[in-house]
Amino acid sequence: MKAAIIGGGVIGGGWAARFLLNGWDVAVFDPDPQAARKIGEVLANARSALPQLSDTGLPPEGRLVFAGSIAEAVTGADYVQESVSEQLALKHRVLAQVQAACDAPIGSSTSGFKPSELQAGAARPGRIFVAHPFNPVYLLPLVEIVASPASTEAEITQVQDILRGIGMFPLHVRKEIDAHIGDRLLEALWREALWLVHDEVATTEEIDEVIRMGFGLRWAQMGLFETYRIAGGEAGMRHFMAQFGPALAWPWSKLTDTPPFTAELVERIASQSDAQSGHHSIRDLERIRDDNLVAFLRSLKDRDWGAGRVLNDHDRLLAAQQEQLKATKDVADDTQMVVLPSWIDYNGHMTESRYLFAGSQAVDDFLARIGAGLDYVKAGHSYYTAETHLRHLAEARLGDRLSVRVQILSHDAKRLHLWMTVARDGTEVATLEQMLLHVDMASGKPCPAAPEVLAAVAERAARDAGLPRPEAAGRHVGQRKQAAA
Numbered sequence: 168m169k170a171a172i173i174g175g176g177v178i179g180g181g182w183a184a185r186f187l188l189n190g191w192d193v194a195v196f197d198p199d200p201q202a203a204r205k206i207g208e209v210l211a212n213a214r215s216a217l218p219q220l221s222d223t224g225l226p227p228e229g230r231l232v233f234a235g236s237i238a239e240a241v242t243g244a245d246y247v248q249e250s251v252s253e254q255l256a257l258k259h260r261v262l263a264q265v266q267a268a269c270d271a272p273i274g275s276s277t278s279g280f281k282p283s284e285l286q287a288g289a290a291r292p293g294r295i296f297v298a299h300p301f302n303p304v305y306l307l308p309l310v311e312i313v314a315s316p317a318s319t320e321a322e323i324t325q326v327q328d329i330l331r332g333i334g335m336f337p338l339h340v341r342k343e344i345d346a347h348i349g350d351r352l353l354e355a356l357w358r359e360a361l362w363l364v365h366d367e368v369a370t371t372e373e374i375d376e377v378i379r380m381g382f383g384l385r386w387a388q389m390g391l392f393e394t395y396r397i398a399g400g401e402a403g404m405r406h407f408m409a410q411f412g413p414a415l416a417w418p419w420s421k422l423t424d425t426p427p428f429t430a431e432l433v434e435r436i437a438s439q440s441d442a443q444s445g446h447h448s449i450r451d452l453e454r455i456r457d458d459n460l461v462a463f464l465r466s467l468k469d470r471d472w473g474a475g476r477v478l479n480d481h482d483r484l485l486a487a488q489q490e491q492l493k494a495t496k497d498v499a500d501d502t503q504m505v506v507l508p509s510w511i512d513y514n515g516h517m518t519e520s521r522y523l524f525a526g527s528q529a530v531d532d533f534l535a536r537i538g539a540g541l542d543y544v545k546a547g548h549s550y551y552t553a554e555t556h557l558r559h560l561a562e563a564r565l566g567d568r569l570s571v572r573v574q575i576l577s578h579d580a581k582r583l584h585l586w587m588t589v590a591r592d593g594t595e596v597a598t599l600e601q602m603l604l605h606v607d608m609a610s611g612k613p614c615p616a617a618p619e620v621l622a623a624v625a626e627r628a629a630r631d632a633g634l635p636r637p638e639a640a641g642r643h644v645g646q647r648k649q650a651a652a
């Protein structure tokens with residue numbers, strides 16, 4: 168699948184990373200000569216954060232290309248995401264160029280414009296939607312989908328399915344409205360915060376402490392209304408409304424006015440923000456933000472709640488796709504796996520038992536292919552592991568894609584002597600040498616394998632006979648390397 172990203176700034180970069188890490192090929196068009204560098208930095212952040220949320224492993228990363236024109240970027244695209252600067256005339260020009268070159272659905276990241284405003288003068292208005300994400304796009308699941316009456320239900324569903332497929336939560340905003348839902352709420356809060364600084368009630372830091380030490384923590388897991396339902400005590404929302412509703416008429420807030428945006432107010436806010444956070448670079452702040460978000464999201468995932476449930480649903484989708492892919496594999500294919508978050512130890516790399524696990528997964532695949540899989544075991548016979556020698560040659564890290572190749576070193580009716588190579592991008596990470604015994608499970612004693620299994624082993628061994636014998640086969644722990652002759 169191919170996504171075209173038009174506009175590769177803060178938001179376009181986040182979209183590119185989300186699509187790429189979910190296995191889509193991505194073409195970006197942005198005339199900014201710095202676009203490739205900026206996207207590279209967003210992608211580096213995403214590569215270290217997003218894999219920490221998946222317990223099935225993300226698909227292999229897609230291919231990123233930078234196109235020389237909008238037409239080149241969108242040709243052959245299954246989905247287009249427009250993320251150019253927030254100017255309506257610019258968005259119209261860009262959307263017209265996109266529709267001149269392709270018929271794919273187009274999501275616009277616009278924070279404020281309504282879909283019917285974006286569609287004015289368009290060749291196929293119904294193919295243009297608002298798909299408004301939240302920063303960082305590669306971690307936050309919400310995307311607000313706003314359509315005009317020009318779009319059909321089927322077209323809206325198509326866009327939702329595409330975005331759900333890359334792990335997002337596509338909320339259909341049923342009525343067109345300036346700034347959709349999220350930005351209306353955020354802007355109300357922001358406006359009030361500007362007043363508090365303007366009136367010298369609080370600094371930027373004090374306002375942020377109020378949010379992050381208090382209600383911000385509640386919002387991430389229950390939102391506004393569910394939280395207030397609890398605040399109404401046993402009588403719930405009705406009591407809460409009766410008690411606090413009248414306060415809305417008191418002059419608590421100034422939500423509809425904006426403080427005069429004078430140079431003095433801008434300077435006050437900017438210098439308070441420098442004092443609060445200027446000792447961190449923007450990239451450092453991004454990494455701190457991402458690490459915190461990953462930790463929140465992981466605990467919500469363990470509780471299968473809110474955004475955590477979206478992550479679990481995405482895992483289930485990926486697992487089903489992996490099963491489908493497995494069914495199409497050839498018997499001789501290597502076993503593939505991704506290093507998952509729970510495999511990482513306190514040293515920051517794959518824990519030692521997982522190297523054995525990688526080998527055992529590959530042996531299970533191998534046994535299934537020679538006719539000694541689970542049905543064979545159910546019928547009373549199996550291969551038991553008698554001995555393993557595991558060598559650690561390099562460190563595997565979170566998100567690494569490992570492939571494990573099995574080679575038969577020798578065999579007879581009761582024994583299989585195997586060699587396994589665990590590799591990442593062609594580099595050996597570990598090897599395992601293993602002796603397996605064929606066992607009658609009722610008696611627990613070794614016995615010859617079934618003739619059809621032995622025939623499959625012989626066939627596979629004949630093919631492996633063409634491979635060089637691994638130089639380290641037969642080594643034991645602590646053995647010195649042979650001096651070169």
Ligand SMILES: NC(=O)C1=CN([C@@H]2O[C@H](COP(=O)(O)OP(=O)(O)OC[C@H]3O[C@@H](n4cnc5c(N)ncnc54)[C@H](O)[C@@H]3O)[C@@H](O)[C@H]2O)C=CC1
Nearest residue numbers: 174175176177178197199250251252253276277278300302
């Ligand atoms: N920054 C934010 O927090 C969020 C922004 N948005 C929306 O996303 C859109 C983009 O915003 P940002 O990424 O923040 O802005 P940005 O300024 O970081 O990026 C805009 C990019 O558009 C590029 N551009 C300008 N003209 C272009 C053209 N003709 N073709 C292709 N690219 C072009 C610019 O070179 C720039 O790289 C806006 O509509 C904004 O409202 C949505 C959610 C959050």
Ligand SMILES: C[N+](C)(C)CC(=O)CC(=O)[O-]
Nearest residue numbers: 278300301302349350353
């Ligand atoms: C400031 N903003 C209006 C561009 C913010 C958004 O649109 C959403 C977000 O990520 O906060």
